[in-house]
Amino acid sequence: MTTIETAADKLATLYGAEFGGKVSGRYRIPQKLLRELTGRRRLYEADIEALRRALLERGYVLIDMDSFCVVMSANAFVNYRRVGKDALADD
Template sequence: MVIPASDVAARLAELYEQPFAGKPRGRFRISQKYLRQMAGVRRLYSDDISALTRALYELGYVFIDLDSFYVILSQKAFTSYRRVNEGVLAE
């Protein structure tokens, strides 16, 4: 049974908040195999990944495709990153 992207995104967001692998919560990676299993499909297509990316973004998470696995991060993790400005580019 195919699971909607919004439901898969909600489950991934729940995993972000759960303790596992020695951490109380936070970023994690998931293999294609387990993501396919969560989605109830044998193959993930680019439109499936796009839908999941949008659904997770709406929940406050970033979904990154790294070919053999996917990473889920909180959008808040990026707010403290250094910003590039004109001075840096001019150097």
């Protein structure tokens, strides 16, 4: 298993873990800890994309916010309202 795969497993496990005053759920992680978790001195866009894909395979979404990343369940997005063609039409 690659370091990215191992990191994705750890991040997915953290979603169900109790910390920060919450039983489980979404969380944010600083870039510094992501670098430590992946064993890299720098995280390039390709690294973030690989981690994003690995987490998506596990049912989670990774959102890069520059100085930190957010991990959320992909199911959180299911009930969002959809944009239809009518909403994009010019008045």
